[in-house]
Amino acid sequence: MRAAVEERYGARATVSDSYGQTTVDVGPADWLDLVSFARDGLGCAYFDWLTGVDDPPESITVVAHVYDPAEHAHLLLRTKVSRAAPRLPSVTGVYRGADWHERETFEMFGVDFEGHPHLVPLLLPDGFEGHPLRKDFVLAARVAKAWPGAKEPGESGHGAPSRRRVMPPGVPADWGRPAAPGEGRDG
Template sequence: MSAEASAPDLRAALRDRYGERVRLSESFGELTAEVAPELWPDLAAFARDRLGMTFFDWLTGVDEPPDRIAVVAHVYDIAGRRRLLLRTAVDRGAPRLATLTGVYRGADWHERETYEMFGVVFDGHPDLRPLLLPDGFEGYPLRKDFVLAARVAKPWPGAKEPGESGRATARRRRPLPPGVPPDWGTPEG
C-alpha cells in the first residue's frame, strides 16, 4: 500500500485484513482501530509494514472500571501525514498484553510507564522495571480506585471553607476529595 493512500483506504485495508475482528471508529478526524488483545501485536505490525505507520508516537492505558483497562497506541505515517490510533482492552483483574517492542522500539519506555501506572504486564518486554515511582511504592496511581492520600492528609491551600474564616458561623463537614472512601483518614475516638 502506498504512503499516499487516503483515509478511506486505511479503513478498507483494515477491513480486508481483519474483517469483523476490528472495530473502526473516527473521532475528530482520527481513525481508531480496536482489536482483541491476541491481535494487538499483529495490528501494530500491519500498521507499520502495510499501512506505512512507521512513526511510533505514544502508548498509554485508560482505566475503564469496573472490569477493563484499555491500552492505546498512536502511530503516524510521516510521508502520507496520516494518523492511526490502535486500541485494545485487557481484564482489569489480571491485565496482560503482548509487548510491541519487537514492532516499535519506541514502545519500550511507554510500556514501562503503563506497567507502573496501571499495572498492565507486557509479556515479552525486555526490561519491565519501575521507571518513575520510588522503590517499594504500592498501587497503580493512574487507576481510578487509587486513593490520593495527599489530598486527605494535607488541606487544599485555597479559599477557606465555611467556618474557617474566624467568624462565628456554623461549621460544616469538609467534603472528601473524589475517590476517597468516607471513613478513610478519619481520627478514631
C-alpha cells in the first residue's frame, strides 16, 4: 500500500506506519481522490468510519478508516481543513456508508461535506446551536451544576474547605454568576 500511495501522490502525501496500520495524510484538494484510490486502487472495499478531530486553533482533522479484507490491511486516511471554513467534498459517492458519518461530523464539528445528498442534523435537537465536539464549545451543564467527581477540596460542596470556583476552559467569566440587583443580562 505504502509504495502505491507514494507513487501516486509523491510529496503531496505523507505515509506513516504505526502498530501495523498505514496512515495517509493529504491536503483537502486530494481528499476525494485518495478515498477513491483507496477503494479502487488499493482494494479497501470496506468503509468502517469517518470522524473529525478538533485541532485548535487552525484546523480540524477529518479521519476515515477503510479496510482491505483480502489483505487484512487497515488504512487511515486523514486531511486537515480550516476551522474558519471547514469544507470537504463528500465521499458518499465512493462509500455509501459514509453518509451517516459525514452527517455526524457536520453536526458535531461543523465540517461541510459538499455534494452530500442530505446533509442535515442527525443527533441533536432542532434549533441546537454550535458544534459540541469542538474544544471551544462551552458545556453549560458543567457551569450550571457542580461536577460530582470533584477532586479538589471544596469542589463537591460537602462542607470541605472551599476554594474559588474555577470555570472549565473556554467559559466566559460571567457564566453561572447571578445578576446583581438592577443588572440586566443584556447590558
